[in-house]
Amino acid sequence: MNVIEIKDLVKIYNSSEVKVKAVNGITIDFEEGEFTAVVGPSGSGKTTFLNMLGGLDRPTSGSVKIGGTNVWELSSRKLIDFRMNNIGFVFQSYNLIPVLTAGENVEFIMHLQGKPKKEREKRTKELLESVGIGDRIKSRPAKLSGGQQQRVAVARALASKPEFILADEPTANLDSKATSGLLELMSEMNRKHNTTFIFATHDQRVMDKARRIVTIEDGKILKDERFER
């Protein structure tokens, strides 16, 4: 079943003197349970593509349908709620609210969703345990390593029970040990819970884990390959 349907997506930046065609006509679908790496050299348009897909950056033209909803037809307030309920985000850095503990960061989004306290606390504990840092529930982000912070970010992204998780270069700031740990974690989540992951990366180790690799260059899809792993 297709979770995401993208059609003729274009993004042109006019802000500088020259027009930049960051994304130049992308049409692609993503299915439930896929583990996809969007790869390509720096500046090829990966971030721009993911941002439009995630309801963060408005396309110049084209459409993004998530679970049948054309997200760019929503009002900006509805769009924010849509993101909260349907998409989990893991960014490269600064993912967490620094003044909240790991547990509070995870709980935060469930709080926004209006989940009852009991459920929130139970799920937070489970999620942090499943990402391997159940013992750091009371630590603030500054007290955690980069890898641990990204794990909390994954747990938070999962907390709202989203349709899929978007991760923009989640391992870019991590050392190799932390990188393989995080990758192991995400692919386990994918296999165990059928969670759909889409990430942008130019990290070879990430690509090695991916079961689908979409290669972008100059804002266009160059290759779309699937692997049995």
Add this chain to the structure above:
Amino acid sequence: MKDNFKIAWRNLWRNSRRTLITAASIFFGVFFAVFMSSLQQGSFENMVDNMVRFYSGYIQIQETDFKEKRSVNNSFKVDNALETSISNNMHITHSTQRIESFALTGSESKSIPAMLFGINPEKEEAISGLSKWIGEGEFIASGSKDILIGKVLAENLKVHVDDSLVLIGQGYHGVSAAGIYRIAGLLDFPLPDLSKQIIYMGIRNCQEFLSMPNLITSYVIMVNAPEEVSGAVTDLHKDLSKELKVYPWDELQPELVNLIEGKVASGKVVKALLFMVIGFGVWATIIMMMHERRRELGVMIAIGLQKFRVVIMIVIEAFFIGLIGILSGIAGSSLLVWYFVKNPIIVTGEMAETYRSMGFEPILKFSANIDIFITPAIIVFVIFALISLYQIYYVIKLRTVTALRGLN
């Protein structure tokens, strides 16, 4: 909502030094403004109290035309209705009748124009403590035929206690008035202007002198506290006959009111400048704070926090800073004000002489009027309300993607 407060409160202490410096600047502003207003207000209250006691009273009843033309022809008779109205008025503590007029005084050497007051000595004493100014001789009693004159006037006339003084004046409806009176005492007023031209005599004596039996020019009234003036005036007004008018002290002493208003205005300018500097300082801090957290705010909005919630969070944080500043400022200044209200500053040396020569006690009094504290608190509140408008604008304009990319 509880989350908003929690996050705002914790954010406050992320850069605790900056928060404290910002709160300290507000503390300083509130503290200074309260202290300044307290001193100013205190000295005004003291000034008004002095002037009102000594001269005008808080309220005066006069014949309608007396204010325009200070002539004994514009005098009036006190009837029972007026007496009843005054004695039944809850606000009024003291009242006394007066005649205000002019007379020419003469001795062998020269003649000098003077202000002549017909007074009830006992009642006047109760209001202003007139007898404390007696430098030589004795105070007069009701029914006395003697007079009191200013010390400088006596010097100019080269007369002494027990000497007789000739007074010539114009009585009621042009009747000529003349008399010889014994000087019972000399009044050593600190105000030279007063001392050189004032004469007091008993009111009956004065009515006789000016051929105006039972008539007076002014009924001087004191109330419990300045705040009760308007209430008393309203009550009196109801019972008053048409040819009489009732004046509160500020209408009787417009120069004093002008002086106070001028000083209040310049005080306001100083305080406005102070709060403007502080306001811009706080604003700059808030700009810095929000700018540093751009990416963080971007992440929050990205993961599903509505912008209005983001606004609430950062506005609460700013108001916390304001609140710390206001509360500590009021706490600190009220301690100081309380101390100075209990222990007014005694002015010494040359300044003290200046005060005395203007007819004031050489004392700096402070006021603890609640407005002194409320006004700066409101000003700080308004500053933060304006800053919160900026915060709202900032968040509305914040573009999630650019914030996430760490761009402007």
